[in-house]
Amino acid sequence: GQNIDQPTEMTATEGAIVQINCTYQTSGFNGLFWYQQHAGEAPTFLSYNVLDGLEEKGRFSSFLSRSKGYSYLLLKELQMKDSASYLCAARSLSTGFQKLVFGTGTRLLVSP
Protein backbone atom coordinates (compact mmCIF):
# COMPACT_ATOMS: atom_id res chain seq x y z
CA GLY A 1 0.00 0.00 0.00
CA GLN A 2 0.91 3.64 -0.15
CA ASN A 3 0.52 6.45 2.36
CA ILE A 4 1.66 10.04 1.98
CA ASP A 5 1.39 12.67 4.72
CA GLN A 6 1.96 16.39 4.54
CA PRO A 7 0.63 19.33 6.57
CA THR A 8 -2.70 20.72 5.46
CA GLU A 9 -1.84 24.39 5.66
CA MET A 10 1.10 26.69 6.33
CA THR A 11 1.52 30.44 6.48
CA ALA A 12 4.64 32.51 5.93
CA THR A 13 5.71 36.06 5.28
CA GLU A 14 6.99 37.53 2.04
CA GLY A 15 10.79 37.25 1.86
CA ALA A 16 10.96 34.45 4.42
CA ILE A 17 11.93 30.78 4.04
CA VAL A 18 9.43 27.96 4.45
CA GLN A 19 9.92 24.19 4.60
CA ILE A 20 7.08 21.85 3.64
CA ASN A 21 7.54 18.30 4.90
CA CYS A 22 6.30 15.08 3.40
CA THR A 23 6.51 11.55 4.76
CA TYR A 24 5.68 8.54 2.68
CA GLN A 25 5.29 4.79 2.92
CA THR A 26 5.49 3.28 -0.52
CA SER A 27 6.39 -0.20 -1.65
CA GLY A 28 8.62 -0.24 -4.70
CA PHE A 29 9.59 3.41 -4.19
CA ASN A 30 10.97 4.92 -7.37
CA GLY A 31 11.12 8.68 -6.84
CA LEU A 32 9.52 11.65 -5.09
CA PHE A 33 7.95 14.56 -6.95
CA TRP A 34 6.83 18.00 -5.84
CA TYR A 35 4.16 19.87 -7.76
CA GLN A 36 2.76 23.37 -7.35
CA GLN A 37 -0.93 23.99 -7.89
CA HIS A 38 -2.48 27.44 -7.92
CA ALA A 39 -6.19 27.64 -7.17
CA GLY A 40 -8.25 26.55 -10.16
CA GLU A 41 -5.22 25.48 -12.16
CA ALA A 42 -3.49 22.22 -13.00
CA PRO A 43 -0.49 20.99 -11.00
CA THR A 44 2.87 21.96 -12.46
CA PHE A 45 6.12 20.08 -11.88
CA LEU A 46 8.62 21.59 -9.46
CA SER A 47 11.21 18.97 -8.55
CA TYR A 48 12.17 15.32 -8.50
CA ASN A 49 14.36 13.28 -6.16
CA VAL A 50 15.22 9.64 -6.41
CA LEU A 51 18.56 9.60 -4.57
CA ASP A 52 19.20 10.87 -1.04
CA GLY A 53 20.20 14.47 -0.79
CA LEU A 54 19.30 17.96 -1.80
CA GLU A 55 18.32 19.15 -5.27
CA GLU A 56 18.45 22.91 -5.75
CA LYS A 57 16.60 24.78 -8.46
CA GLY A 58 16.63 28.53 -8.00
CA ARG A 59 14.54 29.57 -5.02
CA PHE A 60 13.21 26.04 -4.61
CA SER A 61 15.09 23.06 -3.18
CA SER A 62 13.92 19.55 -2.44
CA PHE A 63 15.45 16.99 -0.11
CA LEU A 64 14.99 13.24 0.12
CA SER A 65 15.89 10.63 2.71
CA ARG A 66 14.89 7.21 1.42
CA SER A 67 15.76 5.43 4.66
CA LYS A 68 13.42 7.71 6.62
CA GLY A 69 10.69 7.93 3.99
CA TYR A 70 10.96 11.69 4.22
CA SER A 71 11.17 14.63 1.87
CA TYR A 72 10.87 18.36 2.16
CA LEU A 73 10.42 21.27 -0.21
CA LEU A 74 12.27 24.44 0.76
CA LEU A 75 11.10 27.75 -0.62
CA LYS A 76 13.40 30.75 -0.16
CA GLU A 77 12.77 34.47 -0.61
CA LEU A 78 9.05 33.90 -0.61
CA GLN A 79 6.96 35.94 -2.99
CA MET A 80 3.22 36.55 -2.96
CA LYS A 81 2.87 34.45 -6.10
CA ASP A 82 4.14 31.42 -4.15
CA SER A 83 0.75 31.23 -2.44
CA ALA A 84 -0.49 27.90 -3.75
CA SER A 85 -0.91 24.26 -2.82
CA TYR A 86 2.21 22.11 -2.87
CA LEU A 87 1.67 18.45 -3.67
CA CYS A 88 4.04 15.69 -2.68
CA ALA A 89 3.82 12.61 -4.93
CA ALA A 90 5.57 9.27 -4.60
CA ARG A 91 6.26 7.10 -7.59
CA SER A 92 6.42 3.36 -7.20
CA LEU A 93 7.37 0.59 -9.55
CA SER A 94 4.90 -2.26 -9.43
CA THR A 95 4.48 -5.26 -11.72
CA GLY A 96 6.13 -3.51 -14.62
CA PHE A 97 4.51 -0.10 -14.49
CA GLN A 98 5.11 3.15 -12.65
CA LYS A 99 2.41 4.49 -10.37
CA LEU A 100 2.22 8.09 -9.13
CA VAL A 101 0.30 8.72 -5.91
CA PHE A 102 -0.28 12.18 -4.47
CA GLY A 103 -0.61 13.45 -0.94
CA THR A 104 -3.46 15.75 0.02
CA GLY A 105 -1.38 18.86 -0.58
CA THR A 106 -0.16 21.68 1.64
CA ARG A 107 -1.85 25.03 1.15
CA LEU A 108 0.73 27.79 1.58
CA LEU A 109 -0.41 31.33 2.23
CA VAL A 110 2.21 34.05 1.84
CA SER A 111 1.33 37.34 3.48
CA PRO A 112 2.94 40.79 3.01
Place this chain on the structure above:
Amino acid sequence: EAGVAQSPRYKIIEKRQSVAFWCNPISGHATLYWYQQILGQGPKLLIQFQNNGVVDDSQLPKDRFSAERLKGVDSTLKIQPAKLEDSAVYLCASSTWGGMNTEAFFGQGTRLTVV
Protein backbone atom coordinates in the same frame (compact mmCIF):
# COMPACT_ATOMS: atom_id res chain seq x y z
CA GLU B 1 5.47 21.29 -27.62
CA ALA B 2 1.70 21.12 -27.15
CA GLY B 3 0.53 20.24 -23.67
CA VAL B 4 -2.16 17.86 -22.46
CA ALA B 5 -5.53 18.92 -23.85
CA GLN B 6 -8.78 18.30 -22.04
CA SER B 7 -12.38 19.14 -22.81
CA PRO B 8 -14.75 20.40 -21.73
CA ARG B 9 -13.33 22.80 -19.13
CA TYR B 10 -16.58 22.96 -17.19
CA LYS B 11 -19.66 20.77 -17.02
CA ILE B 12 -22.82 21.00 -14.92
CA ILE B 13 -25.20 18.05 -14.92
CA GLU B 14 -28.01 16.73 -12.79
CA LYS B 15 -27.54 13.61 -10.71
CA ARG B 16 -28.25 10.38 -12.56
CA GLN B 17 -27.22 11.96 -15.87
CA SER B 18 -24.24 10.82 -17.90
CA VAL B 19 -21.10 12.77 -18.76
CA ALA B 20 -17.92 12.15 -20.73
CA PHE B 21 -14.54 13.83 -20.60
CA TRP B 22 -11.91 13.79 -23.30
CA CYS B 23 -8.12 13.92 -23.04
CA ASN B 24 -5.41 14.22 -25.68
CA PRO B 25 -1.99 13.56 -24.12
CA ILE B 26 1.36 14.94 -25.19
CA SER B 27 2.50 13.28 -28.39
CA GLY B 28 4.60 10.19 -27.72
CA HIS B 29 3.60 9.81 -24.08
CA ALA B 30 2.78 6.16 -23.47
CA THR B 31 1.41 6.60 -19.96
CA LEU B 32 -1.92 8.35 -19.39
CA TYR B 33 -3.53 9.00 -16.01
CA TRP B 34 -6.99 10.12 -14.96
CA TYR B 35 -7.15 11.72 -11.53
CA GLN B 36 -10.11 12.97 -9.53
CA GLN B 37 -9.46 16.00 -7.36
CA ILE B 38 -12.12 16.97 -4.86
CA LEU B 39 -11.91 20.55 -3.57
CA GLY B 40 -9.23 20.88 -0.91
CA GLN B 41 -7.74 17.45 -1.52
CA GLY B 42 -4.88 16.03 -3.54
CA PRO B 43 -5.42 14.25 -6.86
CA LYS B 44 -6.68 10.66 -6.50
CA LEU B 45 -5.69 8.22 -9.24
CA LEU B 46 -8.72 6.70 -10.94
CA ILE B 47 -7.13 4.83 -13.82
CA GLN B 48 -3.77 4.53 -15.53
CA PHE B 49 -3.10 3.42 -19.09
CA GLN B 50 0.12 2.17 -20.61
CA ASN B 51 -0.43 2.66 -24.34
CA ASN B 52 -3.98 1.32 -24.81
CA GLY B 53 -3.92 -1.13 -21.90
CA VAL B 54 -5.14 -0.52 -18.36
CA VAL B 55 -2.39 -1.05 -15.77
CA ASP B 56 -4.23 0.23 -12.68
CA ASP B 57 -7.92 0.87 -12.13
CA SER B 58 -8.08 -0.20 -8.51
CA GLN B 59 -9.73 3.05 -7.37
CA LEU B 60 -12.13 3.43 -10.26
CA PRO B 61 -15.79 2.99 -9.19
CA LYS B 62 -16.48 0.53 -11.95
CA ASP B 63 -20.22 0.43 -11.38
CA ARG B 64 -20.47 3.96 -12.75
CA PHE B 65 -17.11 5.01 -14.19
CA SER B 66 -15.51 3.72 -17.35
CA ALA B 67 -12.53 4.78 -19.41
CA GLU B 68 -10.90 3.81 -22.63
CA ARG B 69 -7.85 4.74 -24.63
CA LEU B 70 -8.40 3.52 -28.13
CA LYS B 71 -5.28 3.35 -30.32
CA GLY B 72 -3.15 4.34 -27.33
CA VAL B 73 -3.57 8.09 -27.85
CA ASP B 74 -6.75 9.95 -26.86
CA SER B 75 -8.75 8.84 -23.86
CA THR B 76 -12.30 9.31 -22.63
CA LEU B 77 -13.61 8.99 -19.09
CA LYS B 78 -17.33 8.45 -18.63
CA ILE B 79 -19.60 8.62 -15.61
CA GLN B 80 -23.01 6.98 -15.83
CA PRO B 81 -25.03 7.72 -13.75
CA ALA B 82 -23.48 10.65 -11.92
CA LYS B 83 -23.86 11.19 -8.17
CA LEU B 84 -23.52 14.38 -6.17
CA GLU B 85 -20.22 13.18 -4.70
CA ASP B 86 -18.72 13.00 -8.21
CA SER B 87 -18.44 16.80 -8.18
CA ALA B 88 -14.72 17.38 -8.61
CA VAL B 89 -12.03 18.37 -11.08
CA TYR B 90 -11.02 15.52 -13.37
CA LEU B 91 -7.38 15.83 -14.34
CA CYS B 92 -5.71 14.01 -17.18
CA ALA B 93 -1.94 13.65 -17.13
CA SER B 94 0.60 11.95 -19.34
CA SER B 95 4.23 10.92 -19.11
CA THR B 96 6.85 9.04 -21.01
CA TRP B 97 7.60 5.50 -19.97
CA GLY B 98 10.83 4.50 -18.29
CA GLY B 99 13.84 6.62 -17.42
CA MET B 100 14.43 8.53 -14.24
CA ASN B 101 12.85 11.96 -14.34
CA THR B 102 9.62 11.10 -16.11
CA GLU B 103 7.36 13.67 -14.55
CA ALA B 104 3.67 13.72 -15.35
CA PHE B 105 2.30 16.69 -17.27
CA PHE B 106 -1.24 17.74 -16.43
CA GLY B 107 -4.05 19.16 -18.50
CA GLN B 108 -6.18 22.06 -17.26
CA GLY B 109 -8.82 19.65 -16.01
CA THR B 110 -12.58 19.42 -16.32
CA ARG B 111 -14.56 20.88 -13.43
CA LEU B 112 -17.69 18.78 -12.96
CA THR B 113 -20.59 19.98 -10.86
CA VAL B 114 -23.40 17.52 -10.18
CA VAL B 115 -26.60 19.13 -8.92
